[in-house]
Amino acid sequence: MDRIYLDHNATTPLRPEVVETMLHVLRDVPGNPSSTHAEGAAARGLVERARARVAELVGASPDEVVFTAGATEANNTVLAALARGVAGTGHLVTTAAEHPSVQEPADALEARGWRVTRLGVDADGRLDLDALEAGLAEAPALLSVLWANNETGVLQPMTEIAERARAHGVPLHVDATQALGKSPVDLARVPADYLSASAHKLNGPKGIGCLVTRGGADLAPLVLGGPQEKRRRGGTENVAGIVGFGVACELAHKELASRMESLGALRDRLFEGLRQRIPDLRWNGSREHGLVNTLNVEFPGAAGDVLLQALDLEGVAVSAGAACHSGSISPSHVLLAMGRTAEQAHASLRLSVGYGNDAAQIERVLEILPERVARARAAAGA
Ligand SMILES: Cc1ncc(COP(=O)(O)O)c(C=O)c1O
Incomplete structure (x- = not known):
C-alpha cells in the first residue's frame, strides 16, 4: 500500500512542473546570473522571471523581492537588521506563538538588552487586539507576527493588524511561510513592510525562499559578500531553486x-x-x-x-x-x-x-x- x-x-512534495523546469535549468543553463555574457544573461533572465512570479503571488513588485535560502534566513535578516539599525537597545513586539525562526532571534535580541513583548493568544490561537494596541502604543521598533501558524494553521487578522501598525507608524514584519499558496496573501490588501516565505511549503524546492521588503525598504543585509540581489543578499544565486520557486508561485496563483x-x-x-x-x-x-x-x-x-x-x-x-x-x-x-x-x-x-x-x-x-x-x-x- x-x-x-x-x-x-x-x-x-514538488509539483512535476517544478521538477521539469528545474531539471532543464540544472542541465541546460550553466551561467552565473552576474556574468555579462550570453550564458549569464540566460540565467539572469530566468531569475528575473521567477522574481516576477513570486511578486505577483504576494501582491508586490519584483523590485521588492529578495531571494534568500528560505524563511529562516528572511526572518533572521529582518530581526538582525533591526538590531543594527537601532542605536543601543530597542523594543520588539511579537507573539507568544511564533515559529522558532522568529522566536530565537527575538530571544537573542532580549539577551542583548532589548525589550521583547510577546503578545498572548486566546484559546483559539488568535491574537488579542487590545493587547496589540497597547504594545503598539509604546512605539516599538518593529511588530513581527506569524500570518498562519505552522502547528495549528490559525490565521491572524492580518488586515486589521497591519492597519493598526500603520496607524501607529510601527513597521510590520509578517512570516507568511504557511499562508502562501494556501490562503490569499496580498500585500496590496495587507500593508506589511516585510514578508518572509519558503518555497518548499508550496510544492517548490527546499533551501530557497524570499524576503519581500515593501517599497524596497533599505534593510542591512545579513549575508554580505557580493553585489547580488542589488546588494541586499550576497552570494551566487541558487538559479534552479529560484526558478522552481517561481513555477510553484505561478501554479499557486492560478490554482x-x-x-x-x-x-x-x-x-x-x-x-x-x-x-x-x-x-x-x-x-x-x-x-x-x-x-x-x-x-x-x-x-x-x-x-x-x-x-x-x-x-x-x-x-x-x-x-x-x-x-x-x-x-x-x-x-x-x-x-x-x-x-x-x-x-x-x-x-x-x-x-x-x-x-x-x-x-x-x-x-x-x-x-x-x-x-x-x-x-x-x-x-x-x-
Ligand atoms: C511559519 C514558518 N516560518 C518559517 C519556517 C522556516 O522555513 P525554512 O526552514 O524553509 O527556512 C517554517 C518552516 O517550518 C515555518 O513553518
Missing part, C-alpha cells in the same frame, strides 16, 4: 481558489470522520480562522508520539507538533500559549493535507487512526 503523507505543513476548496473538503471530511468515531477529541485552533489544510487535534488520554509512530508503521505520516520540534519531548509552545496543559499538548497530532492527497486516503486514515487512539489510550491506562 502506498504511503499517505499528511505532513504538508512540514514540507510538501489558489480550487486548491482551497479541495483541501478544505479533505480536511473537513477528516475531522468529521474522526469526530464520529472519537467523540471526545478536541480541535486545537480555529476552524473559522484557519488554514484549510490543517487539522491539529487533541486525543485526550493518548500520547501523540505513540500515535505518530503507530501511524508511521501503518504508512501514514503526520506530526506531533512542529516539524522542527520532532524528536524533542518538550510540549508545543504554541499549544501552551493557547492555554493547553503540557499533557494536552502531548496528546495532540497535526494532520496537514496537500498536493497528492485524495478522498480514498482520508477514508483509509479514518479506518486506522481511531483504532490506534483506542490502543494508545489502553496502553496509557486511560
